[in-house]
Amino acid sequence: xxxxxxxxxxxxxxxxxxxxxLVSTTKNSVSNSNGKIQVVAAENFWGSLVSQIGxxxxxxxxxxxxxxxxxxxxxxxxxxxxxxATANYVILNGVGYDDWASKLISASPNGSRxxxxxxxxxxxxxxxxxxxxxNPNYVNIAIVQMEKDLATIQxxxxxxxxAQLQALQSSLAQYQDRISNIKKQFGGTKxxxxxxxxxxxxxxxxxxxxxxxxxTEAVAEGNDPPASSVATFxxxxxxxxxxxxxYNEQTVTPLTTSIKQLAAQQNxxxxxxTETIQPPDTPFQVWMNSELIDLENALNAQxxxx
Numbered sequence: 001x002x003x004x005x006x007x008x009x010x011x012x013x014x015x016x017x018x019x020x021x022l023v024s025t026t027k028n029s030v031s032n033s034n035g036k037i038q039v040v041a042a043e044n045f046w047g048s049l050v051s052q053i054g055x056x057x058x059x060x061x062x063x064x065x066x067x068x069x070x071x072x073x074x075x076x077x078x079x080x081x082x083x084x085a086t087a088n089y090v091i092l093n094g095v096g097y098d099d100w101a102s103k104l105i106s107a108s109p110n111g112s113r114x115x116x117x118x119x120x121x122x123x124x125x126x127x128x129x130x131x132x133x134x135n136p137n138y139v140n141i142a143i144v145q146m147e148k149d150l151a152t153i154q155x156x157x158x159x160x161x162x163a164q165l166q167a168l169q170s171s172l173a174q175y176q177d178r179i180s181n182i183k184k185q186f187g188g189t190k191x192x193x194x195x196x197x198x199x200x201x202x203x204x205x206x207x208x209x210x211x212x213x214x215x216t217e218a219v220a221e222g223n224d225p226p227a228s229s230v231a232t233f234x235x236x237x238x239x240x241x242x243x244x245x246x247y248n249e250q251t252v253t254p255l256t257t258s259i260k261q262l263a264a265q266q267n268x269x270x271x272x273x274t275e276t277i278q279p280p281d282t283p284f285q286v287w288m289n290s291e292l293i294d295l296e297n298a299l300n301a302q303x304x305x306x
Contacts, residue, residue, distance in 0.1 A: 034059070037153050040087040042098040043071065044277045045133040046118065048284040050091055050146045052168045057157050058150070064098070065280040070251050072222060072275075076100040087113055088153055091146070094119025095130035114149050118142050130220075131275070133284075135200035136176050143168060168285075175289035178296065179204050186299045192236060192263075193246040194256040195219045197273060202246075205295075210236055219251060230255070237262050243302045244268065244295065250275045269298040 039060040041047030047062030054060065063080055064071045084090055084101065085108035092101050094117040105115060119130070122138045132138045147165040151158040179201070187206030193199070196216040202209035212229040219225060236242050237259070245263040247256065249272045263270055271294045277287045 037088045039089045040083050041091045042101040046091045049143050053147050053164045054150055055164050065276055067278045090115045092117045095124050097130040129196050129199055131197045172285050175285050178292045189243050190241050191244045192242045195248040197248050198246040237266050244298045245270045247272050271295050271298050
């Protein structure tokens with residue numbers, strides 16, 4: 001065998017061994033880093049919830065959290081790929097909302113990594129409303145599953161995770177009780193929204209969401225709504241039947257801005273909501289409760305003005 005061939009073979013063997021060692025070291029460092037479970041949440045609303053359940057036993061990275069960006073348009077990067085490849089636990093929303101994360105999981109097979117896709121858990125299919133965290137029942141189901149998953153990953157801390165879950169459930173009760181109160185006081189009130197992000201919460205609060213689904217779904221998907229739906233929406237605002245407009249502050253377009261301006265001209269209060277937690281370090285339930293307080297205040301103001 002020629003000397004050059006020998007050198008070439010040795011070089012290849014060194015690279016292969018190096019890759020194997022790197023993968024092995026990475027996996028061990030993640031699973032044993034400070035004894036904590038390494039969690040990656042595709043979005044910060046699920047990240048906030050799992051961090052409250054895991055407490056001192058988890059390290060959580062929430063990927064989508066930028067208040068100035070539309071989560072529907074997020075593009076993953078090398079850091080995301082690395083974190084998902086080496087995580088013990090990954091939480092996705094599903095329903096097409098974070099397909100980029102599903103692709104990263106498929107590209108990095110890891111038999112010891114546990115994955116929770118909330119859409120699969122609550123049986124929401126592709127094509128349906130992806131804003132699952134705005135459905136309080138789905139939130140309740142998801143956090144119970146998170147606690148079970150963390151206990152499976154680290155059984156020695158099962159009792160701790162259970163206590164953390166109970167504390168979270170008690171904390172979530174404040175915003176969920178507010179939902180019930182809005183339903184009792186304002187159930188049936190006609191409201192509108194620029195996007196279908198509000199549909200789950202409208203149903204939970206018993207409000208009558210009258211804005212055309214063709215409009216709200218198109219905006220959520222980044223498409224132009226049919227002209228007929230735009231005309232219908234404008235007519236609804238001008239007719240006086242709509243009492244509050246809910247406005248997604250993270251999917252702003254010239255059309256949604258014009259709808260907001262039209263509502264202001266008709267003295268219809270606008271309530272801003274966001275796709276991700278704002279500010280990003282706020283606990284999920286505090287964020288959700290603050291949005292509901294704004295909604296309640298707007299409904300009260302309209303009721304007093306009649």
